[in-house]
Amino acid sequence: MDKFRNLKRFSLNDNVLDLVDLKFLPRWVILVIDILIIIASLFVSHLLILGLDVKHYKVFPLFYVFIFLVTTNVLFMYIFKTYLGVIRHSTFVDLFKIFLANLCSIVTILFINYSFYLASDQKLILIPFLGFYFAISCLFLFVFRLCVKGVFNIIKENKRSSSRKKIYILGDDDTSVAIAQVILSNPNLPFDIQGFISYHDKRLSIKLLDKRIVSKQTFISNLAKGIKEVEGVLVIKEALLKEELDFWVNLFLEYNLKIYKAPSMQKLRNNDIINNIKTIQIEDLLNRKQIKLDNMEVKKRHFQKTILVTGGAGSIGGEIVKQVALLEPLQIVILDQSETPLYDSELEMRELYPHINFKFVLADISNLSRLEPLFKKYNFSMVYHAAAYKHVPLVEDNPHEAVLVNVLGTKNLALLSSKYSVNRFVMVSTDKAVNPTNVMGASKRVAELFVQSLQNLEGNTTKFITTRFGNVLGSNGSVIPHFRKQIEKGGPVTITHPDIVRYFMTIAEACELVLHAGTMGVGGEIYVFDMGDPVRILELAKRMIKLSGFEPELDIKIIYTGLRPGEKLYEELLSDDTKTLPTSHEKIMISKDPSMPFSEIDEMTDVVIDYSKREEKQEIVKVLKCIVKEFKSNNSIYESLDK
Template sequence: MCASFSISSTFFRLCQTRLPLRLIKSILSLPKRIRRYLLFAIDSTIFLGATCIALNLRFEDLPLIEQLTKYQEALFLVIPVKFCIFYLLGMYRPLLRHTGVEVLWLALKSVIFSEAVLVGFSWLLGVPVLPRSVQIISALITWIGVVGIRFSVRQFLMFVDTAPKTQKRRDLVPLSDDLKPQRIIIYGAGAAGFQLSQALLRESAYEVVAFVDDDPEIHGRLLDRVPIYSSLMLRSLIDQYHVTMILLAVPSAKPHEKRRILRSLKGLPVKVKTVPSISEIVTERVSIGQIRNVDISDLLGREEVLPDPSLLRINITDKAVLVTGAGGSIGSELCRQIAQQNPKLLVLYELNEFALYSIDAELAETYPQIPRKAHLGSVTDGDRLAEVFQKYEIETVYHAAAYKHVPLVESNAAQGIINNAYGTMVTAQTADRCGVDTFVLISTDKAVRPTNVMGATKRIAELVLQALAAKPETHTRFVMVRFGNVLNSNGSVVPRFKQQIAAGKPITLTHPEMTRYFMSIPEASRLVIQAGAMGQGGDVFLLDMGEPVRIYDLAVQMIELSGLVPGEDIEIEITGLRPGEKLYEELLIGGDAMPTNHPKIFGAREAMISWEELEPMLDQLFVTAYQKNPAKLRSVLQTLVPEYAPTVKSASSMSRSTH
């Protein structure tokens, strides 16, 4: 007993030294080829050792040396045969650092198949075949050995990775606050939480002290040697462990579940970050370990209906597709979605040089296999458009080019009319003359009973397409898709609020009761593509935008997501409505929305004007825009769009813009 105690004490003292760590590090510093040979040697030892142990267990009443002599010829075949089978079946392909449960099945197949091949070779060469019982015992020992050595190596590598962190904790000299690892709680004890903890284990700057989960069946259990608690204990856990950050590891949670979790974390004195969502992991090729800040889209997002693959492909796959305004928020996302559907050719048409360069470079890197062409040009230049349409035999056009910033268009009314209304007319007529099959207009909810020039110009664009579609000689199928605000688009409130919060400045809000519809840019783009495939010609489609969001609440949530307190750290200033701005937006002018085959897409019965009646009014509008006559411009706009009701500020702004 004393001897046993002495050996245990010696082993314990040895582990307390840095000798094992130095030994492991010296092995890891060897070239990869040498380390690979070392694994070959270890496996070979296991192969031979397992056979010898199996012989000894099977013939325990006989001297082992006699059995080894009797089956020596078969023993000579053990290492080369098993090694070759293990190699051919891929046992040496997985990285030991990332060994997972898949190696269990791979090793089992390799062991069973190698024993069978060993019998076959022994029979062919006429050497004594090992007894069946010996083979079964040998196979079991071999499987345990090769699996055990791989998981042991993985644990050793994890030990080496985390050794600096462990050593810091044991140092006698206390660490300064700047050097201490951040203590973290992971919300979600599922597969994503486990993968995240494994990734953080290799980072000395972080220490996972607890998991929390809403599943009561796993409370009190351990995950990766870390206890799992109820989410109700979060505040006490934060105080007990001095936690500075909570990481959300629930990528598959539905939007309403994620909103519930985020609301429950409101007011806690910690930063909140999250792993990417499932859609981000799939579409953007990010990994589960890439932590990001919680975005407002995590709160505003809604459960997206899976897109219909046939609707996504019908106007794109194996076709020449052109996107106007390809460098904008919606245009660039349309390009990404189109590239995923394998078009014959993707043509990017954009007026802004840098925006065109950016999306072209991104597509070249992300979708190098997709043929594409980038062209600078204005949608008001019919000759340039015709040149591009005819050169590439364009079959589908997504018209996203437009001025959309309400106050800017309000103070530059003539330019807004020329770009949004005249540009749409020129592009649509050119598309029809050049034989384009499908033309999809990206419209807006601001076209419904507009109080601003931007909304009025988009309604005129809709009227143009409706009138052209009704002409009997029209070849192109014209479709309009109307939706509200998209999250994080250029010039929208979300990026502006982010900038103000980051700078520590007050958030400026025009009215405390203002509401808006919001949708993510990727979802909006997918729905636009699907709606464009459903139209017969002259159709106006509406996207289900969900519930409207109060902008004041949005500002409060964004401040809180940044770990700040509204009214204390960041003020919210009410500045008053800007020219042409509405308190709320609508998607339908009149009548009820008609359901379609897609639950998030609806049809609208909107009034139209025949081309014979519309054309002279358009000519008058465009001439007036070029003449910069504010009073006449407003009058012509109201004639074309009777529901256009500019505010007093809007009218005065338009008047100033033309002088």
């Protein structure tokens, strides 16, 4: 019984014989099958000879001649080990061994045949018979192996298909075909491609990669009729305009189809395609065409220069570091007061950019004595100031901390940049600084005013530039990661108000703006970005729930918690009395906000900083309202100060 341990124990699942895991037959069984095949080849060759009305030589009985032929053939099969290969894994090498074994046996028999003829003037075997036998035996042996291989492949593919997700690929262009070819050639991918969805309504009778093409109209019509042939659709995001992507995604979500995002062609070239095909995320739907400016000018500003990035362990600061690292700077100094994120950033950056000279500094930007030695030592060419407290409710409860970091910290960095003749100081601000309704926004507006005031100060050579944008997708503490965690837990998803709206941009897009603004600016500007249409947070939450495969309110509840202290329904990028100036790029504008002279803002920031050190919250907010006249508290304990 041990001889048969390699045989798969056949199992019946739903009355289907599972042959996929069949190991291999004993080698002697393969040899016996091959002998039976060559015997069958002999008889077929014999019948062909009889059909041609040709008679065999009768020197020896035909039975003995056949035994001699088979014995010779089997001998060379043994010599070439043609029976040792696993049949379902047969390759050209296995077939070539069979060809050589049969050829050698025929050559040997021919040699014996002509030797006997020279000795006795008689031939043993007909030459045409040997030709037929050689061709037919090779053919039968080849076909046997190819058939077994084909059957196993079909069974294996059917079993694999039953456990794979049936999908269509959206599109029938060259890119779609290239991605389909990669998926079909990778047995580890959990997808079974059923066909392609054409972007057009015209019916097509052709096939691609032996998969059918479904017209746009037919696909939509089938869905409307309840005919859902697949579980999901693979979308090539780069091939679609935003409006087209929105149309298809809304359609797929309406009919509960899973939406997968295909990797870029560049990622297709590596071997990690399994990790590059992912379900489409809300970030993919909110993303717009990114800003593209003069990258050569950006590189010139950073090439072989020493750069300081404050808040470099955060989401915005970390992305700035990554983009600067690509510009071949002399050194990047990354400063942050959060120990663990800074350590994580160090590990990541040194792995990603081993050729870049990094310096990681644990420091608080409100500590002037800690900052000044850095400016003395490193001779910074650019300072990117991304360090800030930004969480509205927390800052509303702790206004003293907001002033110490957002105002005093910015003041320290800006004054040191001017003192040590840093070429450019680029501050990252927020749309919450416009007509602020909370302490966080007001503190950032004060920082903007102070930075602007330094531009025309006597003896200053530093160009002070401010960038102002809305919410950043995926940044620390932003709404999307928060919603994602709530959905993963099964809900509920919490929204402060059903009518709340926000502007969104990607982290990479925001940081590209920061770098380009630092290049474009001549000093004193506040750059604002055309962020497109605002997004209703309720619709955002519903879409995220649907993209996760759930139904809003049915599977995942949505709960309204009420506006938080200092929060408003909508954000603005420009003040009411603000004018804008165009720049060399249509998506970037200069905001001409009212400014303050240095002496005035310097004195008033000293006052609010002094109150902050004593933690006198009411006095802090009073001074902030005095500096930022448009600061009107909303849903906050400080509303009484506006009366």
